[in-house]
Amino acid sequence: MRERVGQPRTIAGMRMKPVSARSLGYAPADKRIELLRLVGERGSISQAARAAGVSYKAAWQAIHTLTNLAGEPLVDASVGGAGGGGARLTPAGERLLEAAGQMAAARQGVLARFNDAPASVVAGPRTSMRNHLSCVVQGLHSEGRHDPVMVHLALPDGTAFCSAITRESAELLGLEAGMPVLALCKATAVEVSGHASAQPAQGGARNHLPGRVARVSRGAQRDEVLVTVAPGCQLVGFAAKPNRLRGGSRVVLAVEASAVVLALA
DSSP states (O other), rough: OOOOOTTTTTTTTTEEOOOGGGOOOOOOOOOOHHHHHHHHHHSOOHHHHHTTTOOOHHHHHHHHHHHHHTSOOOOEEESSSTTTTEEEEEEHHHHHHHHHHHHHHHHHHHHHHHSOOOOOOOOOOOOSOOOOEEEEEEEEESSSSTEEEEEEOOOOOOOOEEEEHHHHHHHTTOOOOOOOOEEEEEEGOEESSSSSTOOGGGGGGGGEEEEEEEEEOOOOEEEEEEEEETTEEEEEEEESSSOOOTTTTTEEEEEGGGGGGEEEO
């Protein structure tokens, strides 16, 4: 009997879930798949972490994230014991690696066909977040080993803002100064104010970006506002009612650094 596309496969009597495209990651440079491959090669999560140049905690986070996305265990790990513990890939983990390899090859084929495409041809991640900004990492700072990392970013015109992420996320993304990234945030996390005198919070925990209103969509309780913050860069946010905002009004956008999500460009 022919196997139907999309139905779970059976391996050695085990019912296998279809490979989830979400678990393959958005960017090839994300180290999650690399870490999974290294676990299979080295037979140890700690050795895989050392080989990838990340902390043991970051490696565990990567495996945990992939497992959640796949919906089934990808690694069997034992801790301690006479043999010192170890890890091996489950059949699901091996299938995910195989799928990732084929997807990487397909990506290369697509990129080869689009090498001469205009620079404006950009594919962003599919997400409910309305705001996607292309920016460059200016630097990273953290108060302590277990504190969040503040990633300092700049838009093409030099406008500065920050994103607060975990140290493990910074390691897995391989963030460093000069790297292009995408900054994303929900429109509902952006507060639009007509008070241009607003100042950033101490420690840079909250971003304050000046801009001009491009469009106002009136709502029952809040108004949705499209704001130009730099040439070619716009953000959507919400303004409390009542307000006198209209096209051309000067405003300030306030957004918590912890609400700014980073993705590899």
